[in-house]
Amino acid sequence: MTTATAPAPPLSGRDAYRDELTRLAAEDPAIVCLEADLGGKGHPFQAAHPDRFFNLGIAEGAMIDMAAGLAVAGYKPFVSTFAPFAALRAAESLKLTLGYLAAGVTVVAPYAGVSGAWFGTTHHCLEDLAVLRSIPGVAVAAPYGEQETRAVVRAAAASGQPHYIRTGRNAGYRSLPTEGTELPPVTWEFHGEPGASCLVSVGEEGTRLALEARALRPELAHAHLGYLDHVHLAASAAELAAGHRRFTVIEEHRQEGGAAEALALLLPGCEVVGVNAGHGWPTQGGDHHEVLGQLGLDLPAVLAALPPR
Template sequence: MILPISSRAAFRDELLALAKNDKRLIDIEADLGGQTNQFKAEIPDRYFNMGIAESASLDICTGLAKNGLKPVFSTFAPFVALRAAEHVKLSLAYMHANIIIGSCYGGASGGWFGTTHQSLEDLAIIRALPGIKVACPYGEKETRLTLDHAVASNDPWYIRLGRNNSYSDILNVSEFTPYQWYQPLSTETKVCVVSSGEVATDFCTQVAQEKKVAHLHILESDITSLNKMRLVLEKIKVPIIAVEEHRQFGSLGTVLKTLNLKSEIISYNVNDKWPIYGGSHYEVLDYLDFSISDLKKQVSKFLKG
């Protein structure tokens, strides 16, 4: 049995595989390469480690994109979404430069690195910028398919990745799809959990083990893409619990509320505390009141009676 690898590792591996057949692909990194980067080893003339210079890296990516190349920029989520927010706005949103951002350390996956390396606000910022595709894949296969799809498109992309956790693929999908029903609606459904991202999808998979709980996994979660899913979302007649490893403002749940769906929408997110102690990914999430046990309590409220 081949064990899955993390989304961050899958992203790097898939980028190298694609670049071997597409000479337009350029790998730009901000102090992530290390000494064993395989892209650097195999295609050194298209690999550039820019150091801790996220804003300048995006400016370089813009020039490359506007000259027919396809730059893929990899860095930590808090550094690109917050530190370089103006450059994301101007290059990806305003200029619509065909740049793909592989944003690792999404959510609290930075764990022991602390608040500086945790990103619980990034999606609110990126979703506020029109024209940028937002994807939060789950598992190795979906990460690879997302990058394949992004490279084949002409749009700018923000792909939110984790750090080292790996998750087994739930469905044997062979092509990119913006959403998947992991547990479909039925006449017995009492509540529907809607997930975005790795930990949220893992939690929702665990709570949706019976027909009373449906599970819709959303991969592509920018506002434009969610609007295109309106017909799917309108079929949900039961309460929706939108689960995402993010602050409530700008989260999946708050965006779904802007669609004015008839179903009740409850956002399940991290709280507003700042982690003041180091810990593993899941220890930090426990401190932020984002856990499988708490989600089960939220779901159980709709299963009584």
């Protein structure tokens, strides 16, 4: 009698990125990997392709500038550092490299939101979507789960266009099922009845909370958005509006500059309610979910924002 083997637990977003990029680089010699002292001693890309791995230390702006030069020279640079140091500390370099030059650089930003938790406010980033969404021409992605992360990394490598990919820290999730190997503008976990209120989830924690809410309110529709830049959101908005009129958008981000605010502008005939990290600052330590709770982004907040049954 054979014993079924349990599936391996999913990789976190940052580990899925490293593994997928290492695989892609085996077939594409143009791919190079730059890190700002995040790789540690066991970075798979460094082990497999040491001549194409560069650790720039805590010099994030210089890392983005170097990636711009590599892109102009015909390479496909992927750079990674903590989200606050990519989107905020290196914001000027991002604007010039990804926006003005439209260089084919992909920025992968783990520790987004408050996934850094105990690291404190210096290592939290609830403003990155606002910054990157305001730079024209950048594909902005917040994948949920290992398979979505891999799909977004593959798409970035194939496109040669500027990308910003935000992930959490260590949480591993199984992606929602989709058809094909590409990440669509909208992934429907549940379509619901026409006109039903619809949950719209963004990123890892937004999607986790939406799935928890749906377990308690199974009549709700649930649409997950993997891409958050204006071009992708415009396509997503059209698809959302085809079947629903009230949306509750859940995202680990500030109210300003997030997906809910963008969708409200794109869906003027609909009601859009946002559940987000608000305007507070965590004043105590804790794990990721505890810090989210301090900011008012938890399951009770989601349920309170929903219409009555």
